[in-house]
Amino acid sequence: MTRPGRWLALAIGLSVATVAGVVAMRTASLPEGRTEIVRDDAALLDGAGYARVTEYHDALRDAYDIDYRVVTTTEAPDLNRFAARLFADQRIGSHSVSGRGLLLAINPATDKVRLEVGRSLEGVYTDAFTKYIENEQMVPFFRKERIADGILATTEMIVTRAQEAKAKGAFDDIGRAEPSTGAGAVTEANIGVQSDRDRGHLPDVQAQGASPEKTVAAYIEAMRQQNDRPDLDIYSEAAREMLANWVVTKAQMRNVVRDHEQCRGERARIEGDKAVVRYDAEPKVCNPYFLRLEGGKWRIDFAAMQKLIRFDQHNHWHMSVPNEFSFAFPELAPSVVKNDCRWCFTFRNEDMVVVSIDTGPAAAAMGLKEGDKIIEVAGKEHPGMRWLFNYLYTVAPGEIVNFRVLRDGATLTLSHPAPPK
Incomplete structure (x- = not known):
């Protein structure tokens, strides 16, 4: 639940080195050496969505050398054959030094989506993993007709997998673009099809009055139990209002638990009716939690977290100061941040x-x-x-x-x- 904010909330206070560059737009000429990242023939994306997908996939190429393209179409009754042919015709992977290529093909006419995986990435993005992120990460957004968000949520999982592969030396770099061998998966897109999932059986999770850390622990356990109720007692009033229209996927909840298991040095600092639970500086995926004392209980304020915490393309968190929770971060000098802003x-x-x-x-x-x-x-x-x-x-x-x-x-x-x- 914290992770969607890592891709969806960004700040003008960040270093320009992280984001500098020209992005291919629907009506813009492409920079030399670049190629069209998004081809929206089915008109599923508005201008802003088109730009966001293009930007993040451009950043993915810069950071992890993965040539990841998106095509929407209504002219492909057999999406498997269409994706394989397009992968070869467009030489996907040719804009990667290592020959790493991915193609996401979406056909709203047949309500199918396919992620085609290039040969050099088959060991990283297995068929099982590809099927998993399509069903658990992409489709929940597609059901709400939030196509761009579904694509970006899936890209988030692709980035996480790339980080793991890079750390383990698991990339099989061919050094040239080669046609796909058919690796990947196709699934029902369910665009606009509302889920019949009933949240009524999910239990409430109670906030804690004495300890902010216990409220955070209760939240992590809720994520472990796949409890995506937006009205849990552990959430502040502002967070409940925000989460009422939020899409939280099972994959995201699993990621929250997995990331938290890496975190060390948990401690809380309280000032009046506000508290911060934070962790050691490494790994940088361990973002702090902001809490408010409401009704005598400590409740997590994800609305404030989305507003104040930002994440880069490596999922590392950053925060500008001063703000109402900066009392817990004495090492972040306001004067230093202001000079960069x-x-x-x-x-x-x-x-x-x-x-x-x-x-x-x-x-x-x-x-x-x-x-x-x-x-x-x-x-x-x-x-x-x-x-x-x-x-x-x-x-x-x-x-x-x-x-x-x-x-x-x-x-x-x-x-x-x-x-x-």
Whole structure:
């Protein structure tokens, strides 16, 4: 449950080195040496979704040398044959130095999805694993017609597997792109098909009054028991409201448990009605938990965590300070973070909605507000995360930057000179 935020909430305070680069867009020319990452012939993705998938798959190629492409179609009654032929025709893997290629093919007409795995990745992304992430990670989002989120949630699992393979030296690098041998899996996409799963039998999980650590332990046990109820007693009021419309997959819950088993040095720090449970610095997947004392019990505030904690493409967490929970992080000097923060606002990458703004910097001065949906920047419609990072960190100081945002149903234009770098 914490992990979706690792891909879906990002901040302008992060280092530009993490995200710099040009992204292939639906209407943009492709950079030299790049190829089309997403081909949406079935029109399943809107502009923002197209940009997000393109960005993350571009980052996957940069970080793990995996040429991962997505194609949607309504003209492939046999998706297995279609994917194998396209894999060969497009020489998927040719934009990887090591010949690593993946192809995700989606056909809403037959309601099928297939992840085709290139020869050099067969030992890492086995047929069983591929089937698992399709059914347990992708399809739950497809049921809600959140196609881009389903693709990205699956990419998250692909990244995790790549991290493990890299650490163990498990990649079989051929050094050239080769046709697929048929590895992968096809499954029912269930796009728009609501699940008949009943949550009524799942028990409530009680928050703890004396110990924030016990509430976190209760949450981990709930994830172990595959309890995805959004109204559990262990969640704060704000978290319950947020989770009411959240998609939490079985794979994500298993990942929460697995990551937590790696964490060491658990300790809590309390200040008034707020508490932080945190862990040793390594491994960096062990994010802290923010809790609030509500009704005499410590409850996890995932709404605050999504707002304040961000994750990079390696699933390593970062946090900007100061904030209301920074009392638990004395080693994070506010002055250091402020020097790295040029615009200082945070947005959700899935819908480009602003979730927090630091007082003082340019974002606040131009009139940007929490809840604003960014629809255009400097003439660029539906700007993606990587494009926006790159532009805002490279625009010349003093140049007027224009934002178009959607606020309470009205479109507003906000302008401000770019601050010093």
